[in-house]
Amino acid sequence: MINKVFSAEQLDDKDPLAHKAGAFSLPDNTIYLDGNSLGPLPKSAEKRAVEVVQEQWGQGLITSWNKHQWISLPQQVGDKIGELIGAQQGQVICCDSISINLFKVLSAALKMNPRRKVIATTRDNFPTDIYMVQGLLDLLGEEYSIRYVDEASISSQLTDDIAVLMLTQVNFRSGLKLDMKGITEQAHAKGILTLWDLAHSAGAFPVCLDDCNVDFAVGCSYKYLNGGPGAPAFIYVARRHQDSYQQPLSGWMGHSAPFSFSPDYAPDSSVKQNLCGTPGVIGMSILDAALDVFDDVSLKAIDEKSKKLQAFFIAEAKRAGVLEHFGVASPPINCRGSQLALAHDEAYAICQAWIAEGVIADFRAPNILRIGFAPLYLSFADVEKAVTRLAIIMNEKRYENATFQQRQSVT
Amino acid sequence: MINKVFSAEQLDDKDPLAHKAGAFSLPDNTIYLDGNSLGPLPKSAEKRAVEVVQEQWGQGLITSWNKHQWISLPQQVGDKIGELIGAQQGQVICCDSISINLFKVLSAALKMNPRRKVIATTRDNFPTDIYMVQGLLDLLGEEYSIRYVDEASISSQLTDDIAVLMLTQVNFRSGLKLDMKGITEQAHAKGILTLWDLAHSAGAFPVCLDDCNVDFAVGCSYKYLNGGPGAPAFIYVARRHQDSYQQPLSGWMGHSAPFSFSPDYAPDSSVKQNLCGTPGVIGMSILDAALDVFDDVSLKAIDEKSKKLQAFFIAEAKRAGVLEHFGVASPPINCRGSQLALAHDEAYAICQAWIAEGVIADFRAPNILRIGFAPLYLSFADVEKAVTRLAIIMNEKRYENATFQQRQSVT
Numbered sequence: 110m111i112n113k114v115f116s117a118e119q120l121d122d123k124d125p126l127a128h129k130a131g132a133f134s135l136p137d138n139t140i141y142l143d144g145n146s147l148g149p150l151p152k153s154a155e156k157r158a159v160e161v162v163q164e165q166w167g168q169g170l171i172t173s174w175n176k177h178q179w180i181s182l183p184q185q186v187g188d189k190i191g192e193l194i195g196a197q198q199g200q201v202i203c204c205d206s207i208s209i210n211l212f213k214v215l216s217a218a219l220k221m222n223p224r225r226k227v228i229a230t231t232r233d234n235f236p237t238d239i240y241m242v243q244g245l246l247d248l249l250g251e252e253y254s255i256r257y258v259d260e261a262s263i264s265s266q267l268t269d270d271i272a273v274l275m276l277t278q279v280n281f282r283s284g285l286k287l288d289m290k291g292i293t294e295q296a297h298a299k300g301i302l303t304l305w306d307l308a309h310s311a312g313a314f315p316v317c318l319d320d321c322n323v324d325f326a327v328g329c330s331y332k333y334l335n336g337g338p339g340a341p342a343f344i345y346v347a348r349r350h351q352d353s354y355q356q357p358l359s360g361w362m363g364h365s366a367p368f369s370f371s372p373d374y375a376p377d378s379s380v381k382q383n384l385c386g387t388p389g390v391i392g393m394s395i396l397d398a399a400l401d402v403f404d405d406v407s408l409k410a411i412d413e414k415s416k417k418l419q420a421f422f423i424a425e426a427k428r429a430g431v432l433e434h435f436g437v438a439s440p441p442i443n444c445r446g447s448q449l450a451l452a453h454d455e456a457y458a459i460c461q462a463w464i465a466e467g468v469i470a471d472f473r474a475p476n477i478l479r480i481g482f483a484p485l486y487l488s489f490a491d492v493e494k495a496v497t498r499l500a501i502i503m504n505e506k507r508y509e510n511a512t513f514q515q516r517q518s519v520t
Numbered sequence: 521m522i523n524k525v526f527s528a529e530q531l532d533d534k535d536p537l538a539h540k541a542g543a544f545s546l547p548d549n550t551i552y553l554d555g556n557s558l559g560p561l562p563k564s565a566e567k568r569a570v571e572v573v574q575e576q577w578g579q580g581l582i583t584s585w586n587k588h589q590w591i592s593l594p595q596q597v598g599d600k601i602g603e604l605i606g607a608q609q610g611q612v613i614c615c616d617s618i619s620i621n622l623f624k625v626l627s628a629a630l631k632m633n634p635r636r637k638v639i640a641t642t643r644d645n646f647p648t649d650i651y652m653v654q655g656l657l658d659l660l661g662e663e664y665s666i667r668y669v670d671e672a673s674i675s676s677q678l679t680d681d682i683a684v685l686m687l688t689q690v691n692f693r694s695g696l697k698l699d700m701k702g703i704t705e706q707a708h709a710k711g712i713l714t715l716w717d718l719a720h721s722a723g724a725f726p727v728c729l730d731d732c733n734v735d736f737a738v739g740c741s742y743k744y745l746n747g748g749p750g751a752p753a754f755i756y757v758a759r760r761h762q763d764s765y766q767q768p769l770s771g772w773m774g775h776s777a778p779f780s781f782s783p784d785y786a787p788d789s790s791v792k793q794n795l796c797g798t799p800g801v802i803g804m805s806i807l808d809a810a811l812d813v814f815d816d817v818s819l820k821a822i823d824e825k826s827k828k829l830q831a832f833f834i835a836e837a838k839r840a841g842v843l844e845h846f847g848v849a850s851p852p853i854n855c856r857g858s859q860l861a862l863a864h865d866e867a868y869a870i871c872q873a874w875i876a877e878g879v880i881a882d883f884r885a886p887n888i889l890r891i892g893f894a895p896l897y898l899s900f901a902d903v904e905k906a907v908t909r910l911a912i913i914m915n916e917k918r919y920e921n922a923t924f925q926q927r928q929s930v931t
Contacts, residue, residue, distance in 0.1 A: 134578045136578070136579045136580075136581065139581070143581065143582045147581060149577075149578070149581060150574070150577050150578035154573070155573060155574060158569060158570075158802070159570065162565070162566055162569040163545070163561070163566060165749075166558075166560075166748055166749055167545045167546075167547070167561035167566065169547075170547065170550070170552060170554065170560060170880060171554045171558045171880060171882070172875075172880070173749070174749075179749060179750075205616070205617075205620070205797070206616075206771065206796060206797020206798055207798075208769065208771030208797035209616070209620060209769060209771070209796055209797055212768075212769055216659060232783065235772075236775070236778075236781050236782065236783070237771045237772035237773075237797065239785075240772055240775065240784075240785035241770060241771060243784065243785045244770030244785065245768065247766075247768060248627060248659065248768040249659070329798070337573070337802050338576075338577055338584070338590060338798075338800075338802065339799045339800040339802070339804075340800070342797070356655075357655040357659040358619065359651045359652060359655030360617065360619030360620070360648045360651060361619065361646075361647050361651055362619075362648075364647070364651065368885070370884070371647065372647070372650065373650075373651075374651035374654045374655065385617060385619045386616070386617020386619035386620055386648065386753070387617055387618075387740070387742070387749075388750045389749075389750040389751070389752065389800050389803045391569070391749065391802060391803050392750075392800045392802050392803045393750075395802060469582060469583070473781070474780065474781050
């Protein structure tokens, strides 16, 4: 815990990541606690956006597929992400969306564990993860089924009829962080393949896919990786599975020789097989540049600062009497990701009132004020101000008469 | 046929589309005959790229999902594309890639025609179209199959065991343009659903999906629609099918209420159901602006100019003795799209030599020099120069000693 004798200023002074905020183009007078929905604009990405559009596309036209190596972007970006999630080269590729990537991996995993017909996941997983299973099962027929396991005791529910266990490492609502290593090990002991969704993990804290012996993972790049709105997602396929892996969205870019235009599909033998159609070069180039922000920082340092920011938020919130108004819907700091969930029946209106005061957080149905802590651009002074403004809103009940339009936010 | 008494200058003078080249940022000293691989950069798109990155993402952050209506971009862009392909509002949506969209539509179509188990297509269809069928069939099991029909006599091969007929309107290699209305009618007479790939059609000439009573269509936006490298694709679902349509890539954005985070998937009842994961906002915004180029021109005018450009090319090529060196691998001008295929054993080296002279065309295995005519930015003077340079290359056999690196181009 942060001792209250340290002021925000003192904490910022000794913050080894303080300089990184300068790597982002942030709006004035805004405290951003929603980097876990959409990360802000890195200056490197801003520069690359102009470059890829004006020079590479505008001047290079079709020749840029080679000249500017658009053709190898998915692997290049994949390997950059791989470094941030504990994956050796050649196991991560950047492509499509998490939803589509889940479909690929789940289909492939079922084929690799053919005697089993159950996909297990948590009821409180992010909806699209569950929806994608439902869509796949609908296609495959009644032989297959989904089984919901309780997030609080996953290991005890692992049975030998489960083909694949699909989990999101950090719960999108509560922030609960699952024990990747332990659960993966227990799943393997029962012959179950594991698929981890890293949406709220990648770029937020050290993830160790190789060390945890994970089979497959997916994740998005528009949250803590700051890749931009709807930036492309990624897939991890552990090297040991790449030979037998075969996913059904067999587009030409996943072919072993896409430009031979051969009549029959022959999958690439690497993680590249997960490519399907022509990749979105502009979005992927912007992401490529955005990832450079991580060049000179460690995920360990990011994680440490996140914990300090969160502890400071809670200490300040307690001192200002803010926490009396909320239930804490997150587990303790060592068991959660880089976010805090506060429960209140008026959470939606409170969130909107906070936004009106220049503090952007997020609301999650039914009653959660979700606060994201992204250490690359958030200062302790920001946190202090955010708490002060929330205290005023709560003490003066400013949210009560607010008429805010419902905002659709994209997690 | 163009009478040779008209010079390129005279033809350009009376070209009603001549002013449109000013809407593009084109490189100097380049004649671009590859807009059917990747359209060039519209100035409107260049401007929007800066806006969406710097202002909407950089300054607006997460609030831009509403403030700048990112959330409705897929429908907005879909309807804009709809206007160019003869589809009334509410039937086209912008999303993902052609490959992924084919998977969605094929799966849905098989469900809608449940007693039939055959997908028919042409052997010479673009490879990814065929690969996607192969991937789907592999997932569905042996009950289903693909059947190849001969492009030259499709109607006579339509039998009542075919569930869906998947055709690309314009052959990517030869440019052969199929009779959409006639084939669709004949397919319907046999109870077959039709799926048309408009990759080389949209933006090139009038397409009349509604009038042709087409069931489904897909297409990409980076060719004649000039949406940028890997720009998102689109899907058309005829309104009469939307109630019974259900596709398996059931991501949260296709849910009837994505932000309710309800536990079970409930598809949107409109074409919006085809959305899956979070859309790539930057690429889609750029495409949205790129489409503004079509605001003040008709597809009819574009088609007319294309035919004149092609006829002028052929007349000039004949006059310069170029055609003696090639076989013409395209059908007559009224039976093909906005492209011309010339066959030569050294087509690859010839293409590279032409590029070295500032004329960008494309090579398609095994022996095709593929020449695209995009009337919005191509002048008759460009065509004249292109032919002159090709004549020198052929007459002097400049391609013979060329050592060009194989270029991977993305069709």
